[in-house]
Amino acid sequence: MKKIMLTGIKPTGNLTLGNYIGVLKHLKDYQDEYESYIFIADLHALTLPIDPKILNQNTRDIVAFYLASGLDFNKSHIFLQSSVSEHAELNSIMINYLYMGELSRMTQFKEKSKNMNYSAIGLGLFAYPVLMASDIILYDADIVPVGEDQRQHVELTRDLVRRFNSRYNTDVLKEPKAIVNKTGKRIMSLSDPLKKMSKSDPKGDIYLKDDEKTIRKKIMSAVTDSDCKIIYDKENKPGISNLLTIYSSLKDISIEEAEKEFENANYGTFKRAVADAVVNELLPFQERYNQIINSNLINEALIKGRDAAKIKANAKLKEIQKVVGLYEIKQ
Numbered sequence: 001m002k003k004i005m006l007t008g009i010k011p012t013g014n015l016t017l018g019n020y021i022g023v024l025k026h027l028k029d030y031q032d033e034y035e036s037y038i039f040i041a042d043l044h045a046l047t048l049p050i051d052p053k054i055l056n057q058n059t060r061d062i063v064a065f066y067l068a069s070g071l072d073f074n075k076s077h078i079f080l081q082s083s084v085s086e087h088a089e090l091n092s093i094m095i096n097y098l099y100m101g102e103l104s105r106m107t108q109f110k111e112k113s114k115n116m117n118y119s120a121i122g123l124g125l126f127a128y129p130v131l132m133a134s135d136i137i138l139y140d141a142d143i144v145p146v147g148e149d150q151r152q153h154v155e156l157t158r159d160l161v162r163r164f165n166s167r168y169n170t171d172v173l174k175e176p177k178a179i180v181n182k183t184g185k186r187i188m189s190l191s192d193p194l195k196k197m198s199k200s201d202p203k204g205d206i207y208l209k210d211d212e213k214t215i216r217k218k219i220m221s222a223v224t225d226s227d228c229k230i231i232y233d234k235e236n237k238p239g240i241s242n243l244l245t246i247y248s249s250l251k252d253i254s255i256e257e258a259e260k261e262f263e264n265a266n267y268g269t270f271k272r273a274v275a276d277a278v279v280n281e282l283l284p285f286q287e288r289y290n291q292i293i294n295s296n297l298i299n300e301a302l303i304k305g306r307d308a309a310k311i312k313a314n315a316k317l318k319e320i321q322k323v324v325g326l327y328e329i330k331q
């Protein structure tokens, strides 16, 4: 039997080069060897206020991006989290097995809520990792490819699995493993390389839909330093290190190889080479996206994905309901 891979992307904004290098680019490599469940975490997108129209558009976009990245919906199950109601149902069970203390220690929660008035923080934002754990548990996922920022949530899922299995003396839940790439696990902002590239920072982000001129402009004006050496040193040269990471990830070479290539280059030459690498990767990708975004492939993929995911998720939910003692009505 094939092992199971699962991951998701939240449709809260325009996808960035960080999403692409951290996860999206690699997903097609799993689809032959693993039974793959790849979804759009649309329920998670509601944890912070979002315009319904934008949520809708972002959702379509992510499906098109998945397909443009080389995922084949006849091999990988691509679906909407909200179209498989078992996610929400399992969430309402699992919410009882994670604790206020551990949820309040999650880095993402602390970051997202730090400028918010405590009494107005939505419960969904606080309980975000419970739904994410439910997403993973429902499919018996063996591996969960994510960027570094999501590793903590997968670790918490592992804690939950162990706690639940031990409480009920069962092995009904499978412990997932986060797969985080060595290079490219955390692409930083181009305008502030101490900050993660995230979906809401127009100056520091490269968006997957940016045109060539914008991409080149953003990379040429990326914040660096005045030392003129192209070496990887995250602490003292975060900007150059970030550009080296982007370059080596897109070229599929090691950081050392990239350093060697630019041993005698100046920052201008190096930045142009990084811009070329990004443009060469993203332009063909955008072409595929443009062919898909208004086609019927989006719906076709989502129907097929939903139907397959539902079968798997429903069987698991039933097993879990039985373990906790929820009564099954005999037909």
Ligand code: TYM
Pocket: 006, 007, 008, 009, 010, 011, 018, 019, 020, 021, 022, 023, 041, 044, 131, 132, 135, 136, 144, 145, 146, 147, 148, 149, 150, 184, 185, 186, 187, 188, 196, 197, 198
């Ligand atoms: P999201 O939508 O924030 O990000 C999608 C994926 O992209 C990775 N990522 C990055 N990788 C490298 N550098 C960056 N700057 C960067 N920014 C984002 C993220 O780590 C992520 O893997 N909670 C998830 C969605 C989710 C999920 C799940 C993922 C919901 N349920 C179950 C896996 C399994 C999220 O918000 O990702």
